[in-house]
Amino acid sequence: MRVAIVSNRDFTGVINRFGQHPQPPPQPWPAYGTVERVMEALKEGGHETLLCEGDKGLLATLERFMPPDPQARPSGIVFNLAEGIQGEYRLTHVPAMLEMAGVPYTGCGPLGIGLTNDKVITKRLIRDCGVPTPNFRVMREGTESTGDLRFPVVVKPRVEECSLGLQLVHEPAQLRHAVEVIVTQYAQDALVEEYIEGREIAVALLGNGEPEVLPLVEQDFGERETRLMTWEAKYVAAATPPKICPAQIGSGLATVLRDISVATFRACQCRDYARVDLRIDSSGQPFVLEINSLPGLSMSSSYPVAAMTAGHSFSSLVNRILNVAHTRCFGIGIP
Secondary structure (H helix, E strand, O other), X not given: OEEEEEEOOOOOOOOOOOOOOOOOOOOOOOHHHHHHHHHHHHHHOOOEEEEEEOOOOHHHHHHHHOXXXXXXXXXEEEEEOXXXXXXXXHHHHHXXXXXXXXXXXXXXXXXXXXXXXXXXXHHHHHHHOOOOOOOEEEEOOOOXXXXXXXXXXXXXXXXXXXXOOOEEEOOHHHHXXXXXXXXXXXXXXXXXXXXXXXXXEEEEEEOOOOXXXXXXXXXXXXXXXXXXXXXXXXXXXXXXXXXXXXXXXXXXXXXXHHHHHHHHHHHOOOOOEEEEEEEEOOOOOEEEEEXXXXXXXXXXXXXXXXXXXXOOOHHHHHHHHHHHHHHHHHOOOOO
């Protein structure tokens, strides 16, 4: 089968440069090696592959690579790893282009990606479904009322990823500066939420309907003073906490974590695969922090760690995601 792997690494394929741009990340950007590994995994699965840039030339490239057959059925599928170039909710752009052009693809549609990309919308949606999430406020100045928020608080961009901009604020006097940093550097509102001291768990979900819940992954902070998954903790090897998988959690609490993760997946219109990040406080109460509808697939990321604990190789995981998407699109698995 023809499979195009779409990602964003060039950032120049636009008509005009304007609007919201991705915050330049510290180097090396983690997705770079992952894209090639995904392509190799798909080749191992017997597929004809093409690496594509998710820019203004994408649809023309795809039409050449996977032209429709005489019955106007798609002759290929996209494995979507694109994070967008610029503008509002840029992660939705490639899925929206593919929807418009009638090209099937892996992962969430524009709605699901938009809902999960906006951390405030995510929290409101899941809270309405009874899923526990830390108390929060949305701020633009840092002088707004904190109401009943308890310090310390975590301050982060409302619409960003990879923990870019995340800050831990211990006192109200520090809040204004922290919010100003978000507004200035990321040109968006700041999400201010109560910090939950406790264990951090990642729940990887795979499939649709009744998604499979892969083994739980715990971030082992040990004796670290900062017990947060910052950008550095995720992507700088020396700062990355070890992962415990499967996490040592009692069966009752594990069931609760699985149930609220699936509820979050459904409330946010996710599909195919996603990762839910939670905290468990000292009393055993879980809180959903957010859901990632385009979870990292680097070998050190929680999603592949969970899948490999479940018995997958990296290749079988990638090909399973593809097959899940194919079944959703066409009603059958890949022949």
